[in-house]
Amino acid sequence: MNDIIKAMLERRSIRKFKSDMVPKEAIDEIIKAGLYAASGRNQQAVITIAVTNKELRDKLSEANRKIGGWAEGFDPFYNAPVVLIVLADKNWPTGIYDGSLVMGNMMLAAYTLGLGSCWIHRAKQEFETDEYKKLLADLGINGDYEGIGHCVVGYPSLGQAFSKACGSRAEPCGSRAEPLRFPKAEPLVGFLRAKPLNSNTLRSETEYG
Numbered sequence: 001m002n003d004i005i006k007a008m009l010e011r012r013s014i015r016k017f018k019s020d021m022v023p024k025e026a027i028d029e030i031i032k033a034g035l036y037a038a039s040g041r042n043q044q045a046v047i048t049i050a051v052t053n054k055e056l057r058d059k060l061s062e063a064n065r066k067i068g069g070w071a072e073g074f075d076p077f078y079n080a081p082v083v084l085i086v087l088a089d090k091n092w093p094t095g096i097y098d099g100s101l102v103m104g105n106m107m108l109a110a111y112t113l114g115l116g117s118c119w120i121h122r123a124k125q126e127f128e129t130d131e132y133k134k135l136l137a138d139l140g141i142n143g144d145y146e147g148i149g150h151c152v153v154g155y156p157s158l159g160q161a162f163s164k165a166c167g168s169r170a171e172p173c174g175s176r177a178e179p180l181r182f183p184k185a186e187p188l189v190g191f192l193r194a195k196p197l198n199s200n201t202l203r204s205e206t207e208y209g
């Protein structure tokens with residue numbers, strides 16, 4: 001079995017994270033893997049917002065908790081320090097499909113870097129509110145975007161997360177936590193998007209502030 005198929009089989013949703021921040025290089029690599037996903041007519045109508053600012057991360061988690069109807073104190077992001085919000089242009093007919101592929105690529109990329117991830121839903125409802133529309137405007141993102149999902153990322157809190165996650169599958173997950181080769185990074189809030197192109201060359205634009 002080749003490494004990519006092996007990773008596809010082994011990746012599991014992680015629901016218990018350490019609070020340690022993930023290096024910026026790793027976040028960028030995960031986002032890049034998402035940008036290279038196939039997209040309808042190569043329109044690349046998907047953007048990804050990287051949130052590592054704890055205040056904003058906690059605000060998003062709280063909004064998500066309320067939408068999900070969970071009791072106060074529950075963190076639907078499972079303590080993950082990084083939230084990659086995937087949004088798709090509402091006016092592009094394959095936006096939801098494109099965004100879902102981006103999510104899949106990013107979860108797989110996170111796994112291959114020794115990081116845990118999980119798709120957290122309810123981004124659609126979040127970004128229907130004025131508050132989160134304003135967040136997009138504040139980040140300089142113009143246009144009409146629909147929330148597809150949050151890919152939460154972090155270092156798995158091993159003891160529970162992997163064994164619990166593996167428990168739902170016939171095969172054991174095996175060893176996965178390769179040490180990361182990146183230095184620690186400062187928390188950031190930023191976004192990265194691919195531009196619509198007429199060729200097969202993918203270019204990206206990163207802004208962190």
Ligand SMILES: Cc1cc2nc3c(=O)[nH]c(=O)nc-3n(C[C@H](O)[C@H](O)[C@H](O)COP(=O)(O)O)c2cc1C
Pocket residue numbers: 011012013014015118119120121122165
């Ligand atoms: C569209 C979608 C929405 C999901 N939403 C959530 C969520 O809100 N919270 C959560 O803990 N897991 C969520 N998940 C993760 C699934 O529960 C998980 O992928 C599934 O149980 C299979 O487990 P695996 O990812 O380990 O294979 C979501 C997955 C998808 C594809």
